[in-house]
Amino acid sequence: MDNLKRAAIFAALFAFAGLQALAQDVTLTSRDGKVELIGTLLGFDGEFYRLQTEYGELTVDGSGVNCEGPGCPNLQDFVAEIQLSGSATMGAVLMPALIDAFAQRNGYKVNRETVDATRFAYVLTRADTGKTAARFYFRATNTDEGFADLLADEADIVLALREVRRDERINARDAGMGDLTGANRSRVLALDAVVPVASASNPIKAISPLDLARVFGGQITNWQELGGPDAPIDLHLPSLSSGLSQAIVDQVMAPVQLEFAEGITRHALPSEIADAVARDTFALGITSYAERRNTQVLTLGGTCGFFLDAARRTIKTEDYPLTAPMFLYFPARRLPLIAREFLAFTRGPGAQNVIRRAGFVDQTPEEIPVDEQGNRFANAITVAGGETSLEELQRMTATLTPMARLTTSYRFEAGSIRLDAQSRSNVQQLARALEQGKYDARQLLFVGFSDGDGAAKANRDIALRRAQAVRRAVSAAAVTANMERVNVGVDAFGEAMPMACDDTAWGRQVNRRVEVWVR
Structure with missing residues (x-):
């Protein structure tokens, strides 16, 4: 068995064992022995216990109690565990790059442990002592799955390519997670945009937003109707469950009340859309600005002669109309200190440089x-x-x-x-x-x-x-x-x-x- 497989199995077993331990009952007793709470340990952030009790979910300051039971954490060698779930685009590229930069700045060594294509962990160890400080567990699938994991209490942070939906917001509030649209429950991490892309060999350079919707709604099927050659248009989009696909629905199709046509080729990742379109002169796709690769991004035009190009500045200013912010969502509970430090780091100038290098648009x-x-x-x-x-x-x-x-x-x-x-x-x-x-x-x-x-x-x-x-x-x-x-x-x-x-x-x-x- 090679080292990579060992690491994958170890990470999977560790995650499973951690969940089993947290599912066991513990007893929290005040230092003077006068107050006792029994319940299921839901989490420990190094300072506070989060406990499910007969009185509901409670947060208890660890400095004032003793913990007894098999689920109690090791206070001396506490390891922060943070579960992140959602967008594969954010989880596979952007967040790991930010964790690497945060670790280098703060004297941690980073090791990646891979379970499978969608599950992996970044382990931060202290460079001076070699002790593990934190494990950032990722489940990089899509935005829908991220919110589902949050509602199942299996995620601390959701990585989303769209805003939370009304039903998700209501369900989270009813589950005691607070209002996910509140000031401290969500924030924009970076900026992206929805862009129409064609092959570099395609003579069409611009398209109106209305015509773009009509093409993907099946009302325009031939390039000749757009001023191009007499050839059918081969359409490519992200998978239906992705946040990017939902952003395309909201920004391209919904304003003109159109639905997607049948027969559109769907792709799991935005980069796959760009690769497919780049190979086919008569293909048209909608993907993210960060994953446009070697395609030609079509300018959005209008009948009055104005044209809107997707570029770093026009996305920042929202002069380009199809912007797509990348969100982080958090439930109303404390995160471990190292997680809070990491999130604070993502707002700073160093993180904005990382965001730019990763191909996304920063907010500086x-x-x-x-x-x-x-x-x-x-x-x-x-x-x-x-x-x-x-x-x-x-x-x-x-x-x-x-x-x-x-x-x-x-x-x-x-x-x-x-x-x-x-x-x-x-x-x-x-x-x-x-x-x-x-x-x-x-x-x-x-x-x-x-x-x-x-x-x-x-x-x-x-x-x-x-x-x-x-x-x-x-x-x-x-x-x-x-x-x-x-x-x-x-x-x-x-x-x-x-x-x-x-x-x-x-x-x-x-x-x-x-x-x-x-x-």
């Missing part, structure tokens, strides 16, 4: 000078209608030209005043930056923009109210910031600077935004 705010913003101001002049006056365009240009745009932008869920998931994460990020003094002695301007549906004055008023709401949300989140050190203002230019065509729901949603400008 960037300042984009006006001269690097392409044709945005030229487009504003080109599409200006009778209600957008030259005076308003001049006012916008005079206000924004001396400033730089932050990639931190804010957009709203379709048909709602609620910020979308990426924007809610951006509220927390900008708030932390303010607390750290990164914008002290500088000017921040929250600028509201709207779509062109309706009267220009009404649109500007709506955009101004949205900008004010975002400013209030950021200020409320920046609890420890000294806001007197920052010059924070609000303005709005309504429909004066569209990013996309207003003739589709996608375009209107892209145009409704609050940007942050800095000087």
Whole structure:
């Protein structure tokens, strides 16, 4: 038996034995012997016991009790165990890369123990003592399975390529796991995007979001209908249970109320989609931006002449409409200290570098000078209608030209005043930056923009109210910031600077935004 097989068997047996031990009854007794709790040990984070008792699930400070029973942990050589389940894309590439970087920074050695294609563990040992500090157990399948494992109490962290569904949220709340949409129950780890891809040899370079949905809905079946050669379109998508597939449903198909056609080739991994499309001149796929590989990413176009390319900056700003944040979800319980330290590390600049190297889009705010913003101001002049006056365009240009745009932008869920998931994460990020003094002695301007549906004055008023709401949300989140050190203002230019065509729901949603400008 080779070493790899030994390690796999050992990891499987260890995980099974750990679950068996935690399933046994233990007795927690106070130091003075006056209080006694009997129950099933659900977890121990090195400081607190989590116990299922006749009174419900309880969390007990380990410093105040003695533990008796076969399930009691070894306090002297405690090993933190963290169960992660969900997206294979996140579990196979991104999270291991972040664990490696965290270990190197904090003096741990890392060893991978593989059970099978979907189950593996990263073991962190202290470089100075050789003692094991933590085991990060992974079950890398798909987002659905991640939430199922969480509800079965078999996961501490869910890796998700989509937001939690309503039924999952209700079931988690009913199971005592808290509201998974709460501020401390979820967060965006990194950014990705849904992109249409074709072979590099395909002459088609752009496609409208509507036509993309019609192709995968079976209404367009030949490249000739898109201006290409007379050949049938061979379609490729992720597996139905993947979070990426569900994101495609939400962002591509649902806005035009279409369902997927029959006969689409499904793939377990996004990279397999790219490889299949790259080999076939007449194939069309939808995959993740990070896994586009050697394919040609098609530009999203519109009837008004605006085009939206997927790129690192346009994904950060959500100017590209089909963004796909990558989420971490946690139940309402304490994680071991090393897990909390790891999660804190994932927010820092070192982790953002790892995210970029892994092919995903990081969340580090960037300042984009006006001269690097392409044709945005030229487009504003080109599409200006009778209600957008030259005076308003001049006012916008005079206000924004001396400033730089932050990639931190804010957009709203379709048909709602609620910020979308990426924007809610951006509220927390900008708030932390303010607390750290990164914008002290500088000017921040929250600028509201709207779509062109309706009267220009009404649109500007709506955009101004949205900008004010975002400013209030950021200020409320920046609890420890000294806001007197920052010059924070609000303005709005309504429909004066569209990013996309207003003739589709996608375009209107892209145009409704609050940007942050800095000087």
